[in-house]
Amino acid sequence: MGLKKKYPIKIVQFGEGNFLRAFIGYAIQALNKKANFNAGIAVVQPIDKGLVQMLNNQDGLYTLFMKGVKKGEEIQEKELITNIVKGVNPYTDFKSYLSVAREEALEFVISNTTEAGIAYVASDTPKMEPPSSFPAKLTILLYERFKHFNGDAKKGLTIIPCELINHNSEALKEIILKYISDWNLGNEFKNWILKHNSFHSTLVDRIVPGYPKDEIETYNAQLDYQDNLIVAAEVFLLWVIEGGDELKSKLPFHKTDLDVKIVDDMQPYRTRKVRILNGAHTAMVPFSYLYGNRTVKQSVDNHFTGNFIKKAVFNEIIDTLDMDRNELNNFAEEIFDRFRNPFIIHNLSSIALNSISKFKVRVLPSLLGYVKIHSKVPTNLTYAFASLIRFYKGTWNGEKLPVQDSDDIIRNFAQIWTSNNYQQIAKEVLSNKNYWDEDLTKVDGLSKAIALALEEIDTNGIEVGFANYTKQY
DSSP: OOOOOOOOEEEEEEOOSHHHHHHHHHHHHHHHHHHOOOOEEEEEOOSSSOSHHHHHHTTTOEEEEEEEEETTEEEEEEEEEOOEEEEEOTTTOHHHHHHHHTOTTOOEEEEOOOTTTSOOOTTOOTTSSSOSSHHHHHHHHHHHHHHHTTTOGGGOOEEEEOOSSTTHHHHHHHHHHHHHHHTTOOHHHHHHHHHHOEEOOEEEEOOOOBSOGGGHHHHHTTOSSOOSOOEEEESOOEEEEEOOHHHHHHSOGGGSSSOEEEESOOHHHHHHIIIIIIHHHHHHHHHHHHHTOOBHHHHHHSHHHHHHHHHIIIIIIGGGOOSOHHHHHHHHHHHHHHHTOTTOOOBHHHHOBTHHHHHHHHTHHHHHHHHHHHSSOOHHHHHHHHHHHHHTTOEETTEEOOOBOOHHHHHHHHHHTTOOOHHHHHHHHHTOHHHHSSOGGGSTTHHHHHHHHHHHHHHHHHHHHHHHHHTTO
8 A cells, every 4th residue: 555654643542443444534634634733543442353453454554435425516535544553452462552551642532432332331440451341441541641651741631532422521531530439549640630631522423334345346446455444434524522722722623624613512513413414314214205215315306305304404493403594504405415425325214213212302302492483383394293103103005114113112103003083193192201201282283283194194195195284284
């Protein structure tokens, strides 16, 4: 693959999987190119089995292929990522792992060990080489750095977890402090952690299908070298990090063209993503599947279902969000470009898992917010809600539907759908506080609208049913 520059190790990265290589590797490379960041990465394999050996065999090099749609144009790019200095497997070489803590230039810890990774494991001890959990491993690393530099205030680290849980840095910090207490590592170390290390919560967003095994020959044909670690990702990238001016100066992403936002509070961005991206997905699935589509791309490309989804997002969901309207519209347009990505096949059936709980978190707040603002139910989101209830009947025109949920919920809907009375069906579903945390029959007009929509869907199908339903709503 050719010669590469030798960077000082400025970042220790926990995780060597597809996402971090397509996201952090790419982001840091942009900083190195555009902002003279001069940062090398030491990648730590957080579990016993992983790709570190393969990474080291390739001298830390791998190719990132990015494919997608921007403003209607198909984009295909590839980049050789060159900033990984070394991969470390603490399970086979614990001394090498500890040596990373002693790196003079080290400034950052970045991680993505999956949502299950930020967890307290009571059986972990400081004598283990290594302990099992990621927070315990990180505590050991930080303690080694604290001891080696004699508690130097300037040797604290900036810790940026990217696991997909809300308030991820607070959760990680809390577990580290618990290990310090459990392991009796002392108040001096605890104070060094609290005063001289900073923890920053994040939101990351990029679809990374990973190693393109079904098309690997096509990808390899574009390279003049052998690469066993090719990773494919969409073009879109968003990274929101909580922090102030100090973090902005440490991570000068403003000198790049990447969408990395360092903000005081990331919660509005999290809400934006959950309501628009995830909300559109969840609202789309039952409605579009019953219509006859099978993928996200088919759903947004179809004239009828595409218009339905756009109106739900732009006229109803965005209306309830307390952020700059232009920014919300631009974000939503990007989302629809992502939905149209011809290089990513996103099956509706794969998004259908646990749709009841997803609807409660992702769509219901927009529906209720719209009612609060306008004193009437939103046309499209309410019809999408009715489609969800109809979807959970489990069959459509003799076809079994891909309903995937807990046995209790599936049994409950089977019982509900023994009735032919749409008002009764609507009342039973909407009044179930186990589903919605509140009695939705108390929302003015919602039960009546859902009952009408259910009757239209069953009598006339999705498209004609919607046309009839809109004459009243």
